[in-house]
Amino acid sequence: MTQKKLAVIGGDGIGPEVVAEGLKVLEAVAGPDAFETTPYDLGAAHWQRTGEVLSDETMAELAAADVILLGAVGAAPGATDVPSGLLERGLLLKLRFAFDHYVNLRPSRLFPGVPTPLADSVVAGREVDFVVVREGTEGLYCGNGGTFRGGTPNEIGTEVSINTAYGVERVVRDAFERATRRRNKLTLVHKHNVLVYAGGLWRRIFESVAAEYPQVSTDYLHVDAATIFLATDPARFDVIVTDNLFGDILTDLAAAVTGGIGLAASGNINPTGAFPSMFEPVHGSAPDIAGQGVADPTATILSVALLLEHVGLLDEAARVEKAVLADISARTPGTKRSTTEVGDAIAAAV
Amino acid sequence: MTQKKLAVIGGDGIGPEVVAEGLKVLEAVAGPDAFETTPYDLGAAHWQRTGEVLSDETMAELAAADVILLGAVGAAPGATDVPSGLLERGLLLKLRFAFDHYVNLRPSRLFPGVPTPLADSVVAGREVDFVVVREGTEGLYCGNGGTFRGGTPNEIGTEVSINTAYGVERVVRDAFERATRRRNKLTLVHKHNVLVYAGGLWRRIFESVAAEYPQVSTDYLHVDAATIFLATDPARFDVIVTDNLFGDILTDLAAAVTGGIGLAASGNINPTGAFPSMFEPVHGSAPDIAGQGVADPTATILSVALLLEHVGLLDEAARVEKAVLADISARTPGTKRSTTEVGDAIAAAV
Numbered sequence: 185m186t187q188k189k190l191a192v193i194g195g196d197g198i199g200p201e202v203v204a205e206g207l208k209v210l211e212a213v214a215g216p217d218a219f220e221t222t223p224y225d226l227g228a229a230h231w232q233r234t235g236e237v238l239s240d241e242t243m244a245e246l247a248a249a250d251v252i253l254l255g256a257v258g259a260a261p262g263a264t265d266v267p268s269g270l271l272e273r274g275l276l277l278k279l280r281f282a283f284d285h286y287v288n289l290r291p292s293r294l295f296p297g298v299p300t301p302l303a304d305s306v307v308a309g310r311e312v313d314f315v316v317v318r319e320g321t322e323g324l325y326c327g328n329g330g331t332f333r334g335g336t337p338n339e340i341g342t343e344v345s346i347n348t349a350y351g352v353e354r355v356v357r358d359a360f361e362r363a364t365r366r367r368n369k370l371t372l373v374h375k376h377n378v379l380v381y382a383g384g385l386w387r388r389i390f391e392s393v394a395a396e397y398p399q400v401s402t403d404y405l406h407v408d409a410a411t412i413f414l415a416t417d418p419a420r421f422d423v424i425v426t427d428n429l430f431g432d433i434l435t436d437l438a439a440a441v442t443g444g445i446g447l448a449a450s451g452n453i454n455p456t457g458a459f460p461s462m463f464e465p466v467h468g469s470a471p472d473i474a475g476q477g478v479a480d481p482t483a484t485i486l487s488v489a490l491l492l493e494h495v496g497l498l499d500e501a502a503r504v505e506k507a508v509l510a511d512i513s514a515r516t517p518g519t520k521r522s523t524t525e526v527g528d529a530i531a532a533a534v
Numbered sequence: 535m536t537q538k539k540l541a542v543i544g545g546d547g548i549g550p551e552v553v554a555e556g557l558k559v560l561e562a563v564a565g566p567d568a569f570e571t572t573p574y575d576l577g578a579a580h581w582q583r584t585g586e587v588l589s590d591e592t593m594a595e596l597a598a599a600d601v602i603l604l605g606a607v608g609a610a611p612g613a614t615d616v617p618s619g620l621l622e623r624g625l626l627l628k629l630r631f632a633f634d635h636y637v638n639l640r641p642s643r644l645f646p647g648v649p650t651p652l653a654d655s656v657v658a659g660r661e662v663d664f665v666v667v668r669e670g671t672e673g674l675y676c677g678n679g680g681t682f683r684g685g686t687p688n689e690i691g692t693e694v695s696i697n698t699a700y701g702v703e704r705v706v707r708d709a710f711e712r713a714t715r716r717r718n719k720l721t722l723v724h725k726h727n728v729l730v731y732a733g734g735l736w737r738r739i740f741e742s743v744a745a746e747y748p749q750v751s752t753d754y755l756h757v758d759a760a761t762i763f764l765a766t767d768p769a770r771f772d773v774i775v776t777d778n779l780f781g782d783i784l785t786d787l788a789a790a791v792t793g794g795i796g797l798a799a800s801g802n803i804n805p806t807g808a809f810p811s812m813f814e815p816v817h818g819s820a821p822d823i824a825g826q827g828v829a830d831p832t833a834t835i836l837s838v839a840l841l842l843e844h845v846g847l848l849d850e851a852a853r854v855e856k857a858v859l860a861d862i863s864a865r866t867p868g869t870k871r872s873t874t875e876v877g878d879a880i881a882a883a884v
């Protein structure tokens with residue numbers, strides 16, 4: 185296999201710490217030559233030093249990569265000098281939109297032995313293993329909106345959710361394809377009884393694509409009801425497809441009920457291959473625990489597994505997953521290991 | 535006390551069944567003369583028969599009521615002849631908007647003995663008792679949006695979230711007031727790192743009102759993180775204030791973790807008194823169990839307690855709450871009682 189170009193954005197807070205462990209595992213499983221790794225210094229600290237969030241030059245270099253691994257970006261909550269959304273909109277979402285990551289893939293699996301906040305009566309003896317296909321390039325995340333009469337008592341703030349047939353159909357189709365490779369069950373989540381324009385579009389497209397996949401059984405849930413099922417019956421789900429905002433919300437909840445945000449991996453995927461896909465843990469930069477070497481790198485390591493799968497290294501992906509699973513089930517509740525200890529253990533096992 | 539005019543909208547599905555029990559308890563606690571009750575036949579069935587969702591005449595009558603009790607509206611999922619959103623937008627949301635119900639009040643309390651999907655490690659020995667103040671008159675619920683190139687492969691569906699300083703400030707202020715009457719803790723939930731215009735407005739107003747309430751300790755959570763805390767540490771919350779859509783989502787999840795949607799009460803409140811406030815269970819019309827007499831009326835009965843509190847019958851409100859609490863703790867898990875049995879028991883105890 186030809187060497188792949190891997191762009192690495194550690195980012196802020198715990199980002200660089202967990203990414204280091206992800207790279208350690210990547211090298212252990214794929215060898216030192218499978219990826220040519222280039223680090224990019226981006227995030228809050230970089231912005232504070234340079235005044236630049238993401239230069240055109242860096243953007244062009246990232247576009248030339250085959251794949252991107254990202255830790256987390258975002259300033260500490262107290263950092264009032266970093267405008268809200270500057271890094272999220274200017275870096276993370278900019279990459280997702282520019283590289284047309286229309287499939288934001290977020291698997292949730294309750295591994296044996298992992299503590300869950302849910303009662304035994306909800307999960308015992310049931311297999312919780314589903315994946316959320318979150319639309320990643322439109323909806324309320326599009327950034328269209330504005331401030332009118334800003335700073336006055338008559339200020340108005342608007343946000344526009346833009347949903348296109350083109351954007352909805354391709355992600356719905358991807359979700360149906362994934363369902364056929366899993367348990368043939370697909371749930372659409374929206375709120376079409378209130379958001380009639382966006383919801384109507386999603387629903388009609390979902391139904392028309394469903395006609396091409398008679399083997400997939402489908403259902404629909406309003407987003408509020410979906411949160412109830414995630415808390416009371418997560419085993420009912422196989423594949424969920426939903427829009428950008430609902431996907432953001434549901435995947436944090438899904439992570440919580442399957443052992444926490446420390447285990448939740450994600451892929452921002454451009455299935456056409458026209459742009460590099462980007463893999464990242466679902467968690468944020470967690471400034472409160474940054475620099476202490478205590479962040480759990482498992483979510484990043486599982487994101488590396490998704491990355492390996494994406495570039496076609498299926499066997500390596502499976503080995504990482506297996507090593508993570510073994511590591512998780514060997515964990516002693518209450519015992520804390522350092523970030524590097526977890527990375528070392530998994531790297532040694534792949 | 536002068537007699538109050540109570541407009542009653544049973545609605546669809548289980549709505550009329552649970553409302554009957556709510557009225558039973560209301561009469562038992564307040565006597566037969568405290569309220570002059572007028573039933574209004576509205577909902578899917580009414581629309582199917584008359585072609586009208588809500589006439590101007592009915593609207594005028596409802597506006598003249600002192601207070602409204604509503605069951606649930608919404609057609610069966612299979613009823614393809616009822617356009618999506620017709621009843622939600624044309625009836626429920628129309629009332630909330632027309633009567634300026636800017637405080638959508640949704641208390642969540644984990645009563646002793648109530649089964650929760652959460653593990654003992656999360657809730658045992660902790661008091662889960664919080665209230666969500668959901669903005670009820672703007673945000674993404676405003677209904678502004680549209681379909682462009684509808685039905686073509688280039689269709690675009692938009693939804694606009696409108697947030698005004700006026701609308702945000704009054705609900706934020708109400709939430710601070712409520713916090714001072716509770717445990718002096720208020721959490722703002724939004725997604726200001728992505729929705730920078732709406733989120734910025736909410737955040738700035740929240741901070742400026744907070745300066746007037748130094749005794750209230752405040753924090754902020756992104757909506758995705760808030761779902762995690764609801765599943766892993768619901769006892770951390772006292773009062774939550776948030777926008778219309780986030781409030782919709784969080785309160786279903788809050789209901790789920792505190793014993794289910796069968797217990798979740800709500801008030802759509804116009805604190806100025808210019809319009810009648812409306813009380814309703816959070817749950818929907820549940821067409822799958824309608825007509826069987828098995829729906830749990832507790833959420834409606836707790837909504838009646840909120841209604842009594844709203845009209846100043848504080849002692850009566852407390853008695854209903856106490857009777858519900860006693861009834862709940864006397865329930866034998868696994869035993870099912872009919873809708874009327876629950877209503878009778880609580881009515882007998884008030």
Ligand SMILES: CC(C)[C@H](C(=O)O)[C@@H](O)C(=O)O
Nearest residue numbers: 272276432466468727728758
């Ligand atoms: C940081 C933020 C912009 C991001 C999102 O909302 O998508 C995060 O919450 C996520 O889920 O990846």
Ligand SMILES: CC(C)[C@H](C(=O)O)[C@@H](O)C(=O)O
Nearest residue numbers: 377378408622626627782816
């Ligand atoms: C029926 C629907 C319009 C409503 C809402 O979204 O507000 C319901 O979910 C609720 O929470 O009261």
